[in-house]
Amino acid sequence: MASFTNQQLQLIIAQLDQAIFSHDQWYKHILRTLILRIPPEKADIAPESHRHCHFGQWYESSQAFFIRENPAFISLGYAHKKMHISAQNLLQKICDGSLILSIDWDSFDKDIDKMRLAFQNLRHEFAAIEKNRDPLTEAQTRDGMLAEIRDQNALVQREQQNCALVMFDLDHFKQVNDTYGHLAGDLVLVSTVQRIKALLRPYDRIYRYGGEEFIICMPRTTLAQAHIVAERMREAIAEQNIQFNNSRELLRVTASFGVTILTQLRSVEESIDYVDKAMYEAKRAGRNRVVDDVNL
Numbered sequence: 001m002a003s004f005t006n007q008q009l010q011l012i013i014a015q016l017d018q019a020i021f022s023h024d025q026w027y028k029h030i031l032r033t034l035i036l037r038i039p040p041e042k043a044d045i046a047p048e049s050h051r052h053c054h055f056g057q058w059y060e061s062s063q064a065f066f067i068r069e070n071p072a073f074i075s076l077g078y079a080h081k082k083m084h085i086s087a088q089n090l091l092q093k094i095c096d097g098s099l100i101l102s103i104d105w106d107s108f109d110k111d112i113d114k115m116r117l118a119f120q121n122l123r124h125e126f127a128a129i130e131k132n133r134d135p136l137t138e139a140q141t142r143d144g145m146l147a148e149i150r151d152q153n154a155l156v157q158r159e160q161q162n163c164a165l166v167m168f169d170l171d172h173f174k175q176v177n178d179t180y181g182h183l184a185g186d187l188v189l190v191s192t193v194q195r196i197k198a199l200l201r202p203y204d205r206i207y208r209y210g211g212e213e214f215i216i217c218m219p220r221t222t223l224a225q226a227h228i229v230a231e232r233m234r235e236a237i238a239e240q241n242i243q244f245n246n247s248r249e250l251l252r253v254t255a256s257f258g259v260t261i262l263t264q265l266r267s268v269e270e271s272i273d274y275v276d277k278a279m280y281e282a283k284r285a286g287r288n289r290v291v292d293d294v295n296l
Contacts, residue, residue: 006138008066009130015063016123022054023119027112030087033094040091050084072122079118083111136186137193139208142215148205149217149268156262163262164226166216167275168233168255171287173212176251184244185212188253195236199229215272223261223292230257230290238288256282260293 004012033040043052050056058064059077067073086108093100132144140148152163170176170192177185189212196206196216205217218226234257242251258278262271274293282291 004066004129006130006133006135009126009133012066012126013123013130015058016119016126019055019058020119020123022058023115026053026055030091034090034100037094040094045088045091045095049088050081053084055080056084067122067126070122070125072118072125076115076118076122079111079115083108083115086111134208137189137208139193139206139214142207142209145205145207145209145215145217146268149262149272152217152219153262153268153271155219157264159264161220162222164218164221164223165260165262165271165275166218166226166230166233166257167209167272167279168214168216168230168237168257169210169279169283170212170237171254171256171283173253176253180244180251184251187244188240188242188251191240191242192237192253192255195240196233199232199236215275221261223259223296226259226261227290227292230259233257234288234290254288256280256287257290258282258293259290261296263296 029041030044032038033044043049046052051060059080064073086104089104090100090108093104128144132141133139134141149165152161155161156163170188173185173188176188193206193208193214196214200206200216201218203219207215207217209215218229221229234255237253237255240252242253244251256279258275258281260271260275260278262268266274274295277295278291278293282289285291
């Protein structure tokens with residue numbers, strides 16, 4: 001999910017809204033059929049009827065490709081199929097001239113509720129990511145950072161995993177803004193985050209902590225492992241040649257890194273404070289380097 005661009009997230013949410021609108025229209029049509037006891041449409045009683053409604057067609061289309069592996073999306077598919085089976089049972093009774101029993105209606109009603117809940121969970125997941133995504137760099141914002149790192153810290157407290165924190169700050173970034181303007185600074189930030197993301201695993205998270213300051217949460221990572229990755233990040237940032245406004249002059253920047261791990265003896269806030277101190281020690285030592293937290 002963290003690999004989605006802001007544009008992709010907006011597209012996914014718009015498609016979800018359209019899909020649920022199509023489902024609501026189908027539901028009204030089914031209710032009308034049941035209340036008036038009119039012959040059902042063939043698609044609603046056909047085998048695999050969940051593939052024939054507009055929602056089902058969207059669900060299996062290439063439009064939903066971006067989220068096909070998402071667990072909430074998969075759960076929604078199961079709930080949608082089960083709901084159609086219940087609907088078929090009711091519609092078949094119309095065809096047979098049979099009475100619809102309360103137990104059959106209750107089953108259908110329950111399946112409708114489960115599908116709507118599954119949809120709400122999926123939409124909320126993507127909406128939360130969009131809400132907490134920095135519109136410029138597409139890193140996560142600091143709004144949800146503490147809660148997410150606390151979740152990782154809880155696993156550390158139970159001795160279920162290691163978790164590292166990496167903080168970096170672009171060196172002399174103010175000079176870039178003062179010399180070339182804020183558009184050039186924005187370009188540097190976007191390029192830098194793209195470089196960093198290319199080195200992260202799917203479950204790592206990068207947060208924009210300040211203007212040019214970022215925090216990376218790396219679950220299942222020791223201090224030594226995080227230091228190695230931070231060195232790769234530092235090199236990737238320093239290797240950038242950023243062309244601005246078709247100028248022949250290339251922008252180059254470096255970054256200073258601090259590294260620590262979450263421990264049972266510290267709160268999340270304390271760990272952030274210590275990784276911040278390690279990062280500023282990298283600044284004092286000459287910048288463009290990685291410094292580990294020595295207070296562990």
